[in-house]
Amino acid sequence: MQTIRTILADDHELVAEGIKSLLEAVPHIEVLAETRNGKELLQYAKALSPDVALVDLNMPVMDxxxxxxxxxxxxxxxxxxxxxxxxEKPVADRVMELGAMGYVLKNSPVEELVEAIEKVNNGDTYCSVIKTSKRSSVINEQLTKREIQIIALIADGNTNREIxxxxxxxxxxxxxxxxxxxxxxxxxxxAALVRTALKEGIITRD
Known part of the structure; x- marks a missing residue:
């Protein structure tokens, strides 16, 4: 099988290193570089011309x-x-509209990420299964994209200044x-905010 050349953009070093380590165990996937924000990602993509870019949504400088x-x-x-x-389905829909070909949750097993990389590299799309409920749909309609980003960052332990x-x-x-x-x-x-967000599927834990 031909090697799939990837680059990874995630501002959380431990998360990025974990994903890189998992992918390095897959013989036909190569991680060319790690970047910490969207601006660096664009620079590396231009220099290295990877097949697939794995992109975190919450990053500094450029998301x-x-x-x-x-x-x-x-x-x-x-x-x-x-x-x-x-x-969160509206976020997934928005990302796909912007041009992404895949959407994978960070708590997915490595087999799912590998499957997504393979499918996307072949020109297909891939989206993790996102569970929704009537109540969560109502909540999602109430919240803006920015508010959902902030909820996720709060759940990740960030202070207001860090956010x-x-x-x-x-x-x-x-x-x-x-x-x-x-x-x-x-x-x-x-605490109640994070519990509600997790329960309603607005966010999921890494």
Missing amino acids: GFEAIKILKSEQPSVKTIAITMFA AEKLNISHRTVDTHRTNIMRKLDIHNS
């Missing part, structure tokens, strides 16, 4: 949404797969989003 859109426009030969903790830095917005803006999220979901603390 995965923008990077996927630009790659589709400027380097259409590079096929992209979003790797994310957003178990502001990752999303390149002000600390005050994060405070406002957080207040709006709590109001919309009728929740009054971060």
Whole structure:
């Protein structure tokens, strides 16, 4: 089988190293490089011309949404797969609209990620199964894409200042989003917010 050349973009070093280690055990998949943000991803993609790019959605400097859109426009030969903790169908739909050919949850087994890479490399699309419910659909309609990003970052243990830095917005803006999220979901603390988000499938744990 021909080797599939990939690059990986994820600002969490431990997560990136874990994914790289798993893929290095697969004989026909090669990880050419790791990057920590969307801007670096575009630079490496231009220099290395990989077959497939694995792209986290939440990254500083340039997030995965923008990077996927630009790659589709400027380097259409590079096929992209979003790797994310957003178990959220509207987010998956949006990413695919921007040009991604795959959408894989970070808690998926390595066999699923390998299958996604193989299918996408062959020109097919792949999307992890995302469980939804009537209640979660209503919740998703209430929340904006930015609010869902912030919920995921809160669940990942980030402070408001860290969230502001990752999303390149002000600390005050994060405070406002957080207040709006709590109001919309009728929740009054971060622990309850994370529990609700996990229960309703808005996010999933790595």
